[in-house]
Amino acid sequence: MTAQKPGIQLNKKGRLKHFLTTEELSRQILTEILDTAENFAGVGERAVKKVPLLRGKTIANLFFEPSTRTRTTFELAAKRLSADVLNINIEASATKKGESLLDTLQTLESMHCDMFVVRHANSGAAHFIASLVAPGIRVINAGDGRHAHPTQAMLDAFTIRRHKGGFNGLKVAIVGDIMHSRVARSEIHAFNTLGVKEVRVIAPKTLIPAYMRALGVKVFHDLKLGLKGVDAVIMLRLQRERMQGPLLPSADEFFKMYGLTEERLKVASPDVMVLHPGPINRGVEIDSEVADGPRSVILEQVSHGIAIRMAVMSLCMGSVE
Amino acid sequence: MTAQKPGIQLNKKGRLKHFLTTEELSRQILTEILDTAENFAGVGERAVKKVPLLRGKTIANLFFEPSTRTRTTFELAAKRLSADVLNINIEASATKKGESLLDTLQTLESMHCDMFVVRHANSGAAHFIASLVAPGIRVINAGDGRHAHPTQAMLDAFTIRRHKGGFNGLKVAIVGDIMHSRVARSEIHAFNTLGVKEVRVIAPKTLIPAYMRALGVKVFHDLKLGLKGVDAVIMLRLQRERMQGPLLPSADEFFKMYGLTEERLKVASPDVMVLHPGPINRGVEIDSEVADGPRSVILEQVSHGIAIRMAVMSLCMGSVE
Amino acid sequence: MTAQKPGIQLNKKGRLKHFLTTEELSRQILTEILDTAENFAGVGERAVKKVPLLRGKTIANLFFEPSTRTRTTFELAAKRLSADVLNINIEASATKKGESLLDTLQTLESMHCDMFVVRHANSGAAHFIASLVAPGIRVINAGDGRHAHPTQAMLDAFTIRRHKGGFNGLKVAIVGDIMHSRVARSEIHAFNTLGVKEVRVIAPKTLIPAYMRALGVKVFHDLKLGLKGVDAVIMLRLQRERMQGPLLPSADEFFKMYGLTEERLKVASPDVMVLHPGPINRGVEIDSEVADGPRSVILEQVSHGIAIRMAVMSLCMGSVE
Numbered sequence: 001m002t003a004q005k006p007g008i009q010l011n012k013k014g015r016l017k018h019f020l021t022t023e024e025l026s027r028q029i030l031t032e033i034l035d036t037a038e039n040f041a042g043v044g045e046r047a048v049k050k051v052p053l054l055r056g057k058t059i060a061n062l063f064f065e066p067s068t069r070t071r072t073t074f075e076l077a078a079k080r081l082s083a084d085v086l087n088i089n090i091e092a093s094a095t096k097k098g099e100s101l102l103d104t105l106q107t108l109e110s111m112h113c114d115m116f117v118v119r120h121a122n123s124g125a126a127h128f129i130a131s132l133v134a135p136g137i138r139v140i141n142a143g144d145g146r147h148a149h150p151t152q153a154m155l156d157a158f159t160i161r162r163h164k165g166g167f168n169g170l171k172v173a174i175v176g177d178i179m180h181s182r183v184a185r186s187e188i189h190a191f192n193t194l195g196v197k198e199v200r201v202i203a204p205k206t207l208i209p210a211y212m213r214a215l216g217v218k219v220f221h222d223l224k225l226g227l228k229g230v231d232a233v234i235m236l237r238l239q240r241e242r243m244q245g246p247l248l249p250s251a252d253e254f255f256k257m258y259g260l261t262e263e264r265l266k267v268a269s270p271d272v273m274v275l276h277p278g279p280i281n282r283g284v285e286i287d288s289e290v291a292d293g294p295r296s297v298i299l300e301q302v303s304h305g306i307a308i309r310m311a312v313m314s315l316c317m318g319s320v321e
Numbered sequence: 322m323t324a325q326k327p328g329i330q331l332n333k334k335g336r337l338k339h340f341l342t343t344e345e346l347s348r349q350i351l352t353e354i355l356d357t358a359e360n361f362a363g364v365g366e367r368a369v370k371k372v373p374l375l376r377g378k379t380i381a382n383l384f385f386e387p388s389t390r391t392r393t394t395f396e397l398a399a400k401r402l403s404a405d406v407l408n409i410n411i412e413a414s415a416t417k418k419g420e421s422l423l424d425t426l427q428t429l430e431s432m433h434c435d436m437f438v439v440r441h442a443n444s445g446a447a448h449f450i451a452s453l454v455a456p457g458i459r460v461i462n463a464g465d466g467r468h469a470h471p472t473q474a475m476l477d478a479f480t481i482r483r484h485k486g487g488f489n490g491l492k493v494a495i496v497g498d499i500m501h502s503r504v505a506r507s508e509i510h511a512f513n514t515l516g517v518k519e520v521r522v523i524a525p526k527t528l529i530p531a532y533m534r535a536l537g538v539k540v541f542h543d544l545k546l547g548l549k550g551v552d553a554v555i556m557l558r559l560q561r562e563r564m565q566g567p568l569l570p571s572a573d574e575f576f577k578m579y580g581l582t583e584e585r586l587k588v589a590s591p592d593v594m595v596l597h598p599g600p601i602n603r604g605v606e607i608d609s610e611v612a613d614g615p616r617s618v619i620l621e622q623v624s625h626g627i628a629i630r631m632a633v634m635s636l637c638m639g640s641v642e
Numbered sequence: 643m644t645a646q647k648p649g650i651q652l653n654k655k656g657r658l659k660h661f662l663t664t665e666e667l668s669r670q671i672l673t674e675i676l677d678t679a680e681n682f683a684g685v686g687e688r689a690v691k692k693v694p695l696l697r698g699k700t701i702a703n704l705f706f707e708p709s710t711r712t713r714t715t716f717e718l719a720a721k722r723l724s725a726d727v728l729n730i731n732i733e734a735s736a737t738k739k740g741e742s743l744l745d746t747l748q749t750l751e752s753m754h755c756d757m758f759v760v761r762h763a764n765s766g767a768a769h770f771i772a773s774l775v776a777p778g779i780r781v782i783n784a785g786d787g788r789h790a791h792p793t794q795a796m797l798d799a800f801t802i803r804r805h806k807g808g809f810n811g812l813k814v815a816i817v818g819d820i821m822h823s824r825v826a827r828s829e830i831h832a833f834n835t836l837g838v839k840e841v842r843v844i845a846p847k848t849l850i851p852a853y854m855r856a857l858g859v860k861v862f863h864d865l866k867l868g869l870k871g872v873d874a875v876i877m878l879r880l881q882r883e884r885m886q887g888p889l890l891p892s893a894d895e896f897f898k899m900y901g902l903t904e905e906r907l908k909v910a911s912p913d914v915m916v917l918h919p920g921p922i923n924r925g926v927e928i929d930s931e932v933a934d935g936p937r938s939v940i941l942e943q944v945s946h947g948i949a950i951r952m953a954v955m956s957l958c959m960g961s962v963e
Contacts, residue, residue: 044433048377050405056690058718069428072407076379076432079405084692084721086714103921107711110944111718112686279424302431365754369698371726390749393728397700397753400726600745623752 008130015319018130018139019312021148022190030194034158036311037304043080044306053314054083057114062129063142064090064120069279070142073302074117077309086113102132109134115317116140123147123182138316140309146182152277153186155308157194159301160232163273167191171269173200173226175258176236176285179207183277184236188215202226202258204249223258224267232273235260238285251284261287265295273297329451336640339451339460340633342469343511351515355479357632358625364401365627374635375404378435383450384463385411385441390600391463394623395438398630407434423453430455436638437461444468444503459637461630467503473598474507476629478515480622481553484594488512492590494521494547496579497557497606500528504598505557509536523547523579525570544579545588553594556581559606572605582608586616594618650772657961660772660781661954663790664832672836676800678953679946685722686948695956696725699756704771705784706732706762711921712784715944716759719951728755744774751776757959758782765789765824780958782951788824794919795828797950799836801943802874805915809833813911815842815868817900818878818927821849825919826878830857844868844900846891865900866909874915877902880927893926903929907937915939 007024011017016029043049059078061071071087078085090104108116115138118126123145130139143149157167164170172191178184178201191199192215201212202220212219220226227233238251249257265272274286274295282288291298328345332338337350364370380399382392392408399406411425429437436459439447444466451460464470478488485491493512499505499522512520513536522533523541533540541547548554559572570578586593595607595616603609612619649666653659658671685691701720703713713729720727732746750758757780760768765787772781785791799809806812814833820826820843833841834857843854844862854861862868869875880893891899907914916928916937924930933940 046377049379049433050377056688056692058691058721068409072409073432075407076405079379084718086717088710088714100924103924106941107920107944110941111715111948112691112945278428282421282424299427299431302428303433306432367698370700370754371698389730393730394753396728397726400700599749603742603745620748620752623749624754627753 008127011319011321013319016312016315017319018126018141019150019316020126020130020139020141022150022153022186022193023148025193027193027195030154030157030190033154033308033311033315034161036315037154037158037307040080040307040310040314041304043310044303050080050082052082054078054081054114054317057081057083057317058086058112059083059115059117059313060086060088060108060113061117061142062088062090062108062119064118064125067119067143070119073305074140074142074309077306077313078117080306081310081313083114083313101129105129105132109137114138114320115313117142118144120144136320138313138320140312140316143182146180146185148186149182149277150186150190151305151308151312152183153190154312155301155305156187156234156275156277157190158304158308159275159297160273162300162304163297164231167195168197170196170232171198171200171230172196172232172234173202173220173230174234174236175202175223175226175260177207177239178203178212178236179209180239181236187234188217192216200226200230204254204257206249223264227264227272228267230268230272232275233260233265233268234275234277235280235286237277237279238281255284259283259285259287260290262289262293265290271295275301278302329448332640332642334640337633337636338640339447339462340471340637341447341451341460341462343471343474343507343514344469346514348514348516351475351478351511354475354629354632354636355482357636358475358479358628361401361628361631361635362625364631365624370401371403372401373403375399375402375435375638378402378404378638379407379433380404380436380438380634381407381409381429381434382438382463383409383411383429383440385439385446388440388464391440394626395461395463395630398627398634399438401627402631402634404435404634422450426450426453430458435459435641436634438463439465441465457641459634459641461633461637464503467501467506469507470503470598471507471511472626472629472633473504474511475633476622476626477508477555477596477598478511479625479629480596480618481594483621483625484618485552488516488518490518491552492519492521492550493517493553493555494523494541494551495555495557496523496544496547496581498528498560499524499533499557500530501560502557505555508555509538513537521547521551525575525578527570544581544585548585548593549588551589551593553596554581554586554589555596555598556601556607558598558600559602576605580604580606580608581611583610583614586611592616596622599623650769653961653963655961658954658957659961660768660783661792661958662768662772662781662783664792664795664828664835665790667835669835669837672796672799672832675796675950675953675957676803678957679796679800679949682722682949682952682956683946685952686945691722692724693722694724696720696723696756696959699723699725699959700728700754701725701757701759701955702728702730702750702755703759703784704730704732704750704761706760706767709761709785712761715947716782716784716951719948719955720759722948723952723955725756725955743771747771747774751779756780756962757955759784760786762786778962780955780962782954782958785824788822788827790828791824791919792828792832793947793950793954794825795832796954797943797947798829798876798917798919799832800946800950801917801939802915804942804946805939806873809837810839812838812873813840813842813871814838814874814876815844815862815872816876816878817844817865817868817902819849819881820845820854820878821851822881823878829876830859834858842868842872846896846899848891865906869906870909872910872914874917875902875907875910876917876919877922877928879919879921880923897926901925901927901929902932904931904935907932913937917943920944
């Protein structure tokens with residue numbers, strides 16, 4: 001339980017205000033998110049999948065880049081909390097008329113929106129928006145450029161904790177294009193804070209940023225060495241459009257070296273968990289035998305994603321003074 | 322009341338599970354749908370057009386081909402049952418990322434969707450999806466290729482029953498491009514099962530499939546002969562894009578022979594009903610005088626469409642063990 | 643309180659039925675809208691931003707031209723009244739299939755929609771639709787061509803009344819492309835009826851229609867002269883695409899003469915209010931210093947827009963016999 005520096009994500013009492021990154025948050029805050037999600041995990045299995053917690057609140061999904069899957073999970077989370085949801089595709093609306101971002105935000109605030117769920121292609125966009133909004137408005141980062149995707153990291157942490165009971169002593173490997181992955185960045189910060197014993201990244205040199213070792217991460221370029229003894233392996237989704245240029249391997253080459261198969265998993269812990277943020281590229285970064293096998297928790301991750309988003313939404317809204 | 326073969330549409334107790342086609346279902350099941358719709362028909366006329374039957378359920382409209390009109394009726398039916406609705410345009414989302422259909426379905430299941438309403442350009446798509454989903458998930462076919470459009474057939478049956486009191490002794494004619502019509506196929510099966518005395522199809526030879534007579538249908542190529550003494554005539558919507566090729570008449574030629582006018586209706590029963598699934602092509606397959614005249618029940622069909630969809634949704638959901 | 647001619651907007655008892663234009667409505671009716679909005683203005687600031695007034699009603703947003711901003715305000719207003727909302731983009735749906743407008747409307751009526759919110763590029767479209775719908779259906783004009791945008795006019799009136807306490811003795815100037823502005827037309831009628839002492843329009847000769855003086859409006863071509871002593875100035879949004887052709891000034895030229903700055907506001911009343919329908923073009927028709935300054939009520943207008951739309955929706959629905 002480290003001391004908290006009261007950044008933009010926390011209010012004066014140290015409670016979660018915006019959820020933008022896992023980076024600055026204490027183990028206490030991250031654990032509170034996980035514990036709250038535990039309460040919501042059962043809601044999806046009830047006959048009536050709704051709680052009245054955010055009834056009468058208005059949540060705007062501000063998607064500056066399209067992502068049906070992520071938008072759908074936030075929309076479902078909001079509706080199960082009984083909030084009203086506005087889906088706003090920003091490209092298609094205001095910017096066409098040349099409206100500035102600030103004006104768009106202030107307009108939505110004036111309509112008494114309570115929360116913005118922000119997806120943007122630029123790193124830092126959610127922070128920027130959080131710095132602009134009025135005091136009572138909450139901002140949740142649904143993915144900003146290469147920077148962060150904190151709800152994805154937390155649902156992975158939630159899934160791991162549910163299976164392993166906790167984080168102490170665990171070795172977790174993240175495999176793939178670490179360089180361009182907002183998911184990897186958010187996971188590393190979350191796992192470090194939550195007390196994972198060893199976080200590994202596995203990728204070719206050209207796809208691992210220089211600052212990785214400074215984050216206390218073990219770097220591997222060989223899949224077999226990296227997977228040895230791990231309790232959980234998180235496969236990143238291959239962004240084919242990124243796999244270009246002279247310094248990078250071709251996609252084929254990459255997967256020959258880093259694609260996850262049952263064979264390759266043999267060096268891991270016998271009860272290793274396999275995670276993937278989805279949607280998976282079958283036979284590309286992950287073999288179908290693994291994705292559909294007993295070690296895969298990929299579909300659980302989806303369910304947990306709703307619970308985590310309900311938790312983050314209700315915690316942030318609950319800190320409005 | 323024929324014996325039921327417990328196909329994919331029924332659960333072990335013989336209750337409706339998925340609604341994919343009118344083809345295998347017993348008269349008992351089809352009648353139960355009509356009777357249930359009768360209870361919902363009044364909801365649309367109440368001051369508060371809502372019943373809490375599916376509160377807290379999540380219904381996903383999976384539209385692989387766009388159809389605002391059909392999607393809207395299912396959305397309204399779901400909302401009036403108090404369910405939460407997700408509209409998912411599949412073309413625009415997952416497939417762009419190369420996600421497989423099965424993965425998309427499993428992802429939505431993991432989000433605890435309870436029901437998929439499926440519209441697809443390929444025949445058999447809804448059956449295929451029903452064969453893939455988890456036991457608790459329900460699938461409703463909102464039109465698949467040339468195969469079936471069962472809710473349309475049932476709303477037509479409902480409309481006829483409301484006016485005629487039942488189906489015994491009735492003669493019903495379906496006019497138009499029978500060959501390519503999923504509506505016609507679903508109607509023929511439903512009407513036969515429900516005990517309509519005589520189902521007729523009226524179209525040029527090139528637009529009537531060879532297996533028609535095997536379905537116990539009377540085939541006519543002459544509109545006047547076919548309409549003689551009928552109690553209800555169902556005009557199919559002309560799909561102009563289909564009316565091409567050397568074996569088929571031109572659209573003009575077709576309508577000179579098969580377009581419905583007051584004059585041509587004179588040979589029918591004096592209290593003949595005129596149905597059309599909409600949207601109508603005025604002055605093309607149907608004259609405005611007929612479409613807007615006293616025999617037309619086209620707008621009633623729309624109202625009944627909501628009631629039928631509410632009935633099918635609640636019956637399917639009610640069979641979850 | 644003038645006598646009412648019972649036009650299409652009023653029912654037999656003289657109560658508001660459709661809200662299509664501010665033009666024919668009495669001061670009593672316009673004041674009733676403002677007073678009702680006063681009751682709703684607080685709803686947006688409550689913890690639970692919902693009232694159950696229109697629960698179980700179905701409101702269809704029929705947008706024949708896209709406008710995310712306006713659509714969003716009507717959607718929010720409807721949801722805060724607890725109605726179910728259907729967003730229907732007409733271009734993308736029925737007209738593609740060649741369906742006539744009347745058939746589209748009748749189809750939606752048959753689905754038991756209670757209200758149509760209509761946005762259309764053609765002047766008179768909302769009136770036309772109101773003349774077609776069944777007795778129990780209500781129509782609200784969300785902007786039709788150059789004709790009217792009555793909810794925008796009423797939210798401006800509401801904002802002025804909140805600050806000034808009333809309209810007696812006020813001088814209000816509208817600045818910009820009066821010729822093409824549905825907002826200006828609706829405002830002039832509303833302000834005249836509500837008893838504003840002096841309504842001014844300020845624009846180059848080519849952008850002021852000939853009939854303006856007949857409306858009792860004072861016409862100015864010089865910004866400084868026109869702003870002298872005004873209590874409120876309403877800047878119109880510059881539609882760049884309109885600023886072309888030999889008779890019109892270039893956009894640059896126009897703004898050199900008519901752009902609103904702090905300096906130019908000095909001749910106005912010391913407590914002048916600055917309004918703008920949004921989205922604003924910063925540094926174009928209005929300087930940022932003014933838009934963000936203490937005289938600007940632009941963001942209040944947005945909030946009031948929700949209250950006005952809730953008021954109009956509930957008044958129209960309340961007049962259903």
